[in-house]
Amino acid sequence: MTTILHGFELLQSREIAELNTVAKHYRHVKTGAELLSLENGDENKVFGIAFRTPPPDSTGLPHIMEHAVLCGSRKYPVKEPFVELVKGSLNTFLNALTFSDKTCYPVASQNLQDFYNLIDVYLDAVFYPRLTPEILAQEGWHYELESPDDPLSYKGVVFNEMKGAYASADSLVARYSEQSLFPDTVYRFDSGGNPEAIPGLTWGQFKAYHERYYHPSNARIFFYGDDDPEARLRVLDAYLKDFERVAVGSAVALQPALDEPRTLVHPYPAGDEQAPKAMLTVNWLLPENSDPALVLALDILAHVLIGTPASPLRKALIDSGLGEDVIGGLDDSLRQLYFSAGLKGVQPANTAEVESLILKTLEALAEGGIEKEMIEAGVNTIEFGLREQNTGRYPRGLLLMIRALTTWLHEGDPFGPIAFEAPLNDVKADLARDPRYFEGLMRIHLLENRHRTTVLLEPDPELQAQQEAAERARLVAAKAAMAEQDLLEVISSVRALVARQETPDPPEALATIPSLGLADLDREPKVVPIEELALGHTRTFYHDLFTNGILYLDLGFNLRVLPQALLPYTGLFMAALLGLGTETQDFVKLTQRIGARTGGIAPTTFTAAVRGDGRAAAWAFLRGKATVAQADDLLAILHDILLTVRLDNQARFMQMLLERKAREEAALVPAGHRVVASRLRAKFSEAHWVAEQIDGLAYLFFLRKLEQEVESDWPSVLEKLESIRRLLVNRQTMLANVTLDAGNWMQVETRLAEFLASLPAQPAALATWSPEYSTVPEALTIPANVNYVGKGANLFDLGYQRHGSTEVIAHYLRSTWLWERVRVQGGAYGGFCIFDPHSGAFGYVSYRDPNLVQTLDIYDRTTEFLERLELSQDELVKGIIGAIGAIDAYQLPDAKGFSAMSRALIGYTDDARRQYRTEILETTGEDFRAFANILKRVADQGKVVVLGSPAAVQAAEAERALGFDVKKVM
Numbered sequence: 003m004t005t006i007l008h009g010f011e012l013l014q015s016r017e018i019a020e021l022n023t024v025a026k027h028y029r030h031v032k033t034g035a036e037l038l039s040l041e042n043g044d045e046n047k048v049f050g051i052a053f054r055t056p057p058p059d060s061t062g063l064p065h066i067m068e069h070a071v072l073c074g075s076r077k078y079p080v081k082e083p084f085v086e087l088v089k090g091s092l093n094t095f096l097n098a099l100t101f102s103d104k105t106c107y108p109v110a111s112q113n114l115q116d117f118y119n120l121i122d123v124y125l126d127a128v129f130y131p132r133l134t135p136e137i138l139a140q141e142g143w144h145y146e147l148e149s150p151d152d153p154l155s156y157k158g159v160v161f162n163e164m165k166g167a168y169a170s171a172d173s174l175v176a177r178y179s180e181q182s183l184f185p186d187t188v189y190r191f192d193s194g195g196n197p198e199a200i201p202g203l204t205w206g207q208f209k210a211y212h213e214r215y216y217h218p219s220n221a222r223i224f225f226y227g228d229d230d231p232e233a234r235l236r237v238l239d240a241y242l243k244d245f246e247r248v249a250v251g252s253a254v255a256l257q258p259a260l261d262e263p264r265t266l267v268h269p270y271p272a273g274d275e276q277a278p279k280a281m282l283t284v285n286w287l288l289p290e291n292s293d294p295a296l297v298l299a300l301d302i303l304a305h306v307l308i309g310t311p312a313s314p315l316r317k318a319l320i321d322s323g324l325g326e327d328v329i330g331g332l333d334d335s336l337r338q339l340y341f342s343a344g345l346k347g348v349q350p351a352n353t354a355e356v357e358s359l360i361l362k363t364l365e366a367l368a369e370g371g372i373e374k375e376m377i378e379a380g381v382n383t384i385e386f387g388l389r390e391q392n393t394g395r396y397p398r399g400l401l402l403m404i405r406a407l408t409t410w411l412h413e414g415d416p417f418g419p420i421a422f423e424a425p426l427n428d429v430k431a432d433l434a435r436d437p438r439y440f441e442g443l444m445r446i447h448l449l450e451n452r453h454r455t456t457v458l459l460e461p462d463p464e465l466q467a468q469q470e471a472a473e474r475a476r477l478v479a480a481k482a483a484m485a486e487q488d489l490l491e492v493i494s495s496v497r498a499l500v501a502r503q504e505t506p507d508p509p510e511a512l513a514t515i516p517s518l519g520l521a522d523l524d525r526e527p528k529v530v531p532i533e534e535l536a537l538g539h540t541r542t543f544y545h546d547l548f549t550n551g552i553l554y555l556d557l558g559f560n561l562r563v564l565p566q567a568l569l570p571y572t573g574l575f576m577a578a579l580l581g582l583g584t585e586t587q588d589f590v591k592l593t594q595r596i597g598a599r600t601g602g603i604a605p606t607t608f609t610a611a612v613r614g615d616g617r618a619a620a621w622a623f624l625r626g627k628a629t630v631a632q633a634d635d636l637l638a639i640l641h642d643i644l645l646t647v648r649l650d651n652q653a654r655f656m657q658m659l660l661e662r663k664a665r666e667e668a669a670l671v672p673a674g675h676r677v678v679a680s681r682l683r684a685k686f687s688e689a690h691w692v693a694e695q696i697d698g699l700a701y702l703f704f705l706r707k708l709e710q711e712v713e714s715d716w717p718s719v720l721e722k723l724e725s726i727r728r729l730l731v732n733r734q735t736m737l738a739n740v741t742l743d744a745g746n747w748m749q750v751e752t753r754l755a756e757f758l759a760s761l762p763a764q765p766a767a768l769a770t771w772s773p774e775y776s777t778v779p780e781a782l783t784i785p786a787n788v789n790y791v792g793k794g795a796n797l798f799d800l801g802y803q804r805h806g807s808t809e810v811i812a813h814y815l816r817s818t819w820l821w822e823r824v825r826v827q828g829g830a831y832g833g834f835c836i837f838d839p840h841s842g843a844f845g846y847v848s849y850r851d852p853n854l855v856q857t858l859d860i861y862d863r864t865t866e867f868l869e870r871l872e873l874s875q876d877e878l879v880k881g882i883i884g885a886i887g888a889i890d891a892y893q894l895p896d897a898k899g900f901s902a903m904s905r906a907l908i909g910y911t912d913d914a915r916r917q918y919r920t921e922i923l924e925t926t927g928e929d930f931r932a933f934a935n936i937l938k939r940v941a942d943q944g945k946v947v948v949l950g951s952p953a954a955v956q957a958a959e960a961e962r963a964l965g966f967d968v969k970k971v972m
Contacts, residue, residue, distance in 0.1 A: 003317050006031060009243055020423045021402075026231070027416055030239070033218035036245045037235055038406055038416045040226040040399065046892045047117045048399025050108035051128055053413055054222075054252040056188040057102075060144070063211050064197015066160045068107075069141035070208075071216070075123075076130035080507040082821070083123050087781060089817045090517040090880025092116045093889040095397050102180065102336055103254050104411055106404070112892060118237065120517035122489060125241045128216055134501050135205045140826060142208070143200050143774035145480070147495060150489045154477040157202060157852065162788055163831040164195045166850035169428035169466075169786035170671040171270045172346070172503040174652050175281045175329065175459045179342050182266050182455035183287045184257045189336060191842065191919030197787075197791050198469075201476075218242045220250040222410055226399030253672060254337050254412060257287060263454040269462035271469070271785040273972035278461030282356045283330055283344030287453040290914055291408050291511040294418040295425035295432075297334055298384070300341070300447065302429065303440050305330035306372060306380035307364075308343055311581050311658075312593030314372065318363040319345050320657045324352045327664035333420035334405075336361075337412045341448065347664045350460060357456050361449075368445045379597025381430070386601040388422045390552060390627075392894055407547055431582075448742040466785045470953070473949030503827050512876070520879055523886050524924060527915040530902035537751070538758030542738040543906060545899040548676040549742055552601065553750060554627050556739035556903070557640060559730040561620035561692070562768045568726055569771075570704040572696045574659060575726045576605035576622050578649060581658050585646040592643070599635035601627040604961050607696055611689040611841035613909045618689035618771075621731070621737075621907065627896065630746045636759040644731050644761065648725045652716045659712060663705040670702075670971060674741070674790035674949045679836060680946045681780065686796035687841035691773040699782065734762040781944040781955040781966035789950030791857040793940070794845030797837075800939040804839055806921025809885040811868075812837045814877075814930075817884065819867045823860045824848050830857070839918070840908055844940065854948060854958045862941040868934035873927045885922050 004011050010028040013036075019023050020810050021042065055064040067359035072084040080086055087096060095110035107128055109120035138144075143158035146651040167173045192199075218241075272278035289298060307315040308328055316328045328346025333340050393401045402420050410416035418425075435441045462468075481489070505956045533541040561572060574720050576963045580596070580603060583589035596603055603626040612619050622644075628636040649655075671678060677699055686695035713720050730736075738758060742750065798804075812835050824833025846861040893901060905915070946964065948955065949971070959966055 007232070009239035010037060010235050014417075016417055016421070018417070018421045019035040021391070021420065022784055025417055025420075027678040028235070030218065030242050032247065033242050033245045035218035035221045035223060035238075035242055036410070037223045037225070037234070037238065038283070038410065039231055040402065040833050041231050042226070042228065044398060045112045046110055046228050046397045047112070047229050048095070048108060048110045048224070048898070049117065050106055050224040050400070050403045051124065052104050052106040052222045052224070052403075053128070053215050053220050053410070054103060054254070055105045055193070056252055057193040059193040059202075060192040060196040060199040061207075062160055062164060062200050063207065064105050064193045065195050066138065066142035066203065066208070067212060068098045068100045068105050068136045069160060071127050071131040073137045073141065073211070074125040074132040074772070076132070077126040078123055079132065080515065081502070083127060083377060083515060084513065085817050085821055086515040086880075087120060087123055088884060089814070089877070089948050091120065092518065092883065092890065093120060094892040095400055096120065100193055102189050104407060106407070107220055108400050110400060110405060113518065113522065115522065116518055117229065119518075121237060122516065126461055129213065129218075129241060129832040133212060134338060135207060138203075138205055138497070139499055140503070142203060144496070144499065145492045147489065147492045148496070149493065150486065154475070154481040154492075157334075157829040158200070159825060159829060159831060160195055161197060161200050162829050162850050162852050164200065166198045166671060166674075166786065166788040168197055168669070169271060169788065171272075171281055171459060172329070172668045173672065174268065174270050175283060175344075175346075175457060178266065178268050178459070179283045179285045179455070180333070180340070181459045182264065182457050183285055183340050187255050187257050189254075189257070196874040215252055217248060217250060218245045219248050220252050220835065220909050222407060224403040225405070225448055226402060230334040236651055245768050251921060257338060258291060259287075260453045261492070262452060263456065264455045265458065267458045267460060269465050270459045271466040273785040273970065274462030275571065278463060279326075279346070280348045280461060281329065281344065281346040282348055282353045283342045283457045284357055284360045284456065285340060285342045285455045286448050286451050288339035288341060288379045288447050288451075288645070290877075291334055291336065291412070292414050293419075294422075295428040295727045297339065297419070297779075298422065298425045299429045299440070300339060301332055302380045303382060303443055304341055304383050304819030306376055306440065308595060309380070309383075312376065313341055314367055314376065315360065315363050317590065318359060319356070320661070322355070322359055324348055324356050324359065325661040332383065334408055346668070347660065348798070349914050353458055364444060364448055368441050368449055371438060372440055372971045373594070374437070375594040375598065377433070380562065381433070381592040382599075383597045383602065384428060385415050388426065389961060390550075390601060391897065394894070395891070397892065417770045419489055424877050434860060435875070446848065449677070456888055457955065461686045463785075466787065466951070470787065478960070500827060503822060505750055509874075517880055518883055520882065520923065523883065523923065525919070527912065527919050528890060529912055530898045531908060533905070535628070537738065537755040538733055538761070539763060540733045540736050540738055540758040542754075542758075543903045544747065545741045545902055546744045546747065547895045547898060548742055549895045551630055551746065552627055553633050553636070553746070554625075554741040554899060555636065555754070556900060557624045557626070558737040558739065559622045560737075561622055561727045563735055563766050564619075564726065565769050566771045567723060569692060569695045570701055571722055571726055572607060572622050573701065574655075574662060575607070575723055576624070577658055577662070578606075578655060578723065579624065579643045579647050580605065582651050582654055583648055584642045584927070585648060586642070598641055599628070600632055601629070601638065603636075603639065603833070608690045608907070609693045609696075610904065610908045611838070613840055613914070616687060616841070618687075618692050619687070620692045620908045625900075630742070630749060633750050637753060641757060641760060647727075650720055650729065652712065652720075656712050659705060663709065665700065666705065667972065670784055670949070671786050674784075675832070675834070675847045678781075678790045678947050678949050679845055679847050681782070681846070682792040682794050682845045682945060683838070683841075683843040685775050685777070686794070686799070686843040688771065689841050691845055692771075729766070731762060732766055733758050733763050735766045736761070739899060739903040741895055777945060778967045780948065781968045782947070782949045782971045783952045783955055783968060784949060786951055786972045788850040788852060789848070789854050789948060789954050791848045791854055791950070792845055792947045793849055793858060793944045794843065795940045795944040796842045797844050797936055797940075800936055800943065802842065802936050804842070804919040806930070807891065807925040808837055808839065808933065809922050810881045810925040811930055811933050813888060814862065814881040815887045819864060820846070820860070824851065826858055828860070829852050830930045833857070833860075840910070851913050854950060854954050855962050858946065865934045865938040865941055868930050868937065873929060873930060878927060879924065882923060886919070889919075
């Protein structure tokens with residue numbers, strides 16, 4: 003007899019030892035809703051509810067719905083419950099995600115009460131949202147018109163978000179590649195929304211979509227962590243019991259196989275500053291995502307083929323000189339898998355050669371075999387990642403939920419994608435039985451697979467202007483079709499929408515949002531153990547933390563020994579240590595060795611202002627990880643690359659340069675807000691100026707210039723690289739940072755000391771840098787229909803004294819004034835303010851913004867907002883909680899160790915952290931008013947940086963005469 007507990011029947015239960023988890027799969031008897039409940043000791047608890055949401059077209063209906071359901075609900079009748087939660091939560095994740103076939107609403111928190119507060123708001127939001135035409139207009143699209151004589155325009159958060167997405171060539175080639183393989187299923191549509199199609203979405207379609215798909219019978223619900231497993235069932239049943247089971251009809255069909263390969267050609271908007279180049283992918287549709295062993299094997303195969311610089315297909319493409327960077331990989335997020343491989347930065351005349359090269363290379367590999375060392379490295383790399391479960395800043399449970407959904411969403415086993423031990427053993431067994439196992443997979447699923455498409459993205463410098471003209475024409479036609487009464491109704495609806503947006507939520511409605519109190523907050527900062535040692539005469543930090551037997555070793559190189567002119571070479575030099583090969587191993591063998599013998603080695607940089615004097619701490623790192631048993635291998639590899647790397651490989655160095663340049667260019671549109679923030683803050687402090695030189699727009703300009711120098715004067719470039727090696731590889735100026743438990747550290751410490759003692763030692767002096775801080779407003783133009791608008795200043799220069807209350811104020815501004823004015827009313831996808839308490843740099847930045855001057859005006863009016871603000875005690879407490887939540891962000895052990903070291907390098911002691919935290923906790927309304935005076939000076943004296951379309955820059959200059967220094971970026 004089936005036991006029913008809180009309305010749920012248990013379908014299956016399983017201990018997943020590799021995750022130290024008990025997994026239980028339930029079905030809610032009354033509604034059919036399914037639950038995957040993972041029970042373990044992780045304090046970073048995760049909840050998520052997902053719905054299968056096949057898009058009926060490319061109007062972005064699933065995406066807009068994702069936004070809209072978080073705009074008020076039955077139980078929480080406020081305009082933005084999501085934002086109210088952000089204000090006063092200790093969440094470690096709070097968002098919603100639209101995929102090609104599903105929409106997910108995940109939350110995470112380490113605080114139990116906070117966790118269940120978030121769950122309740124999200125459950126009420128998805129099942130009982132207050133959907134209205136006004137919310138569709140705000141989050142999706144609407145006509146904007148102030149008077150009958152004005153031109154009509156479109157506005158909407160998702161509309162502008164997707165305009166930004168469609169301005170990114172990388173985003174477009176990924177969309178077109180996926181859609182090309184699924185001409186007969188819902189995957190042929192863009193669930194995010196095509197900006198040309200979004201204005202076709204009607205209120206009737208919108209309302210019916212929620213009624214059909216946002217039902218428990220179509221839901222997959224997920225729990226993970228150390229909370230009470232029975233409480234999960236009880237909380238869910240309280241919501242689900244009021245629904246009856248229905249037939250939803252949301253299944254995603256399998257794509258019938260194509261008889262012959264197809265080629266599809268699309269244009270993309272390209273600028274005219276650089277010679278526009280094409281992108282090409284070759285794509286294969288693979289089997290259904292239902293066999294965990296096959297999925298894992300194909301994942302390893304994809305990594306082997308293109309996952310590293312030494313991967314044979316990647317290397318063939320790069321060595322060909324036909325393009326600048328490889329794109330593609332295995333996508334396992336849909337019902338059927340697919341694999342893509344291609345090149346970006348291709349001369350349009352050479353695109354046919356790229357397709358031919360891919361197919362010939364695969365044929366040669368299938369015939370002649372893949373190197374055993376490459377397969378060994380691929381298997382070890384994937385296995386290490388599975389066992390480490392290092393999800394970075396994302397909660398581990400979130401990634402497990404998304405993995406489980408790949409099969410579970412389509413009636414498959416939810417345990418399959420997350421219980422990796424059995425499929426990993428199956429793959430190893432298959433490989434042991436058949437050394438050509440991966441070659442066989444390649445022949446079956448790629449070479450003999452006729453369901454193949456080639457997608458070519460051709461640059462079109464006229465496309466942006468054509469798209470803008472087409473949009474204007476659609477708007478002109480729409481307006482011409484409207485009678486005078488229709489125009490008045492549009493104006494009236496816009497005014498009503500603005501009035502709704504500007505009307506504060508009633509206090510009684512705000513009071514419904516659950517939140518914590520100050521008593522729920524720790525008054526002490528989270529302290530990471532840190533011990534400073536001198537091993538081999540090298541400054542060493544050690545952190546005694548449990549890492550499940552993994553050694554995390556960061557080797558740091560002090561960039562302050564470099565002359566200013568050499569700083570921009572930092573990124574390429576660090577990459578060259580790993581990517582050029584040594585005296586005994588070329589870069590292919592070295593890469594294979596790293597993959598087979600370690601968990602990976604990756605370069606990164608760290609720059610921050612030293613507290614008290616404003617100087618920059620500037621370091622480059624090699625971040626390595628390995629099991630303790632592999633520690634000797636890791637140290638031996640580091641020894642070889644530091645002392646014997648061959649820097650004189652001009653051809654390989656040029657390949658790396660072109661790859662880096664292509665990636666920097668590809669990030670301009672998707673990460674335009676980061677570009678602006680970096681450029682803006684570089685005007686205010688040495689630390690941010692350094693960051694701009696080694697990883698900002700200045701770095702991209704440098705790479706473009708360096709490309710010519712490598713071709714015309716390689717000996718000069720090589721001498722600079724050798725000088726950097728001589729200056730950086732010096733144990734007297736280096737540091738080591740180790741994160742590992744004490745028992746294992748005893749095994750490693752002596753070996754690390756011997757390694758460090760083997761490195762060169764020489765006296766070194768710090769170089770003198772003379773940053774040039776530009777004061778001229780900058781306008782950086784790109785071929786996009788959206789803008790990224792920044793303004794800021796160094797608050798220390800304006801008389802500000804560092805105080806923790808600024809964290810509360812900045813958090814409050816992000817979640818109120820800037821959210822409401824820049825995003826909700828302005829139609830941008832995001833509006834933020836950022837503050838660095840170490841350097842004093844403060845900046846406003848917008849993301850995928852249809853406006854420019856209007857946004858700058860909003861920034862300048864922030865002072866008025868703070869001066870008029872009547873801050874209730876509840877709002878103040880929420881702001882304090884949100885600020886504490888941000889600085890207490892959950893970290894995995896390697897991140898804890900790196901953060902503790904970073905604080906030591908800039909003199910940010912635990913006593914200083916404790917004082918800063920106390921200031922946050924004791925923030926008052928008077929602090930808000932005092933800060934308004936500082937922001938008045940930012941309005942008057944702040945610097946401006948804008949990244950956006952030439953038309954928007956020209957219009958802004960005509961309207962306001964901002965005196966822009968205009969630079970074409972693309």
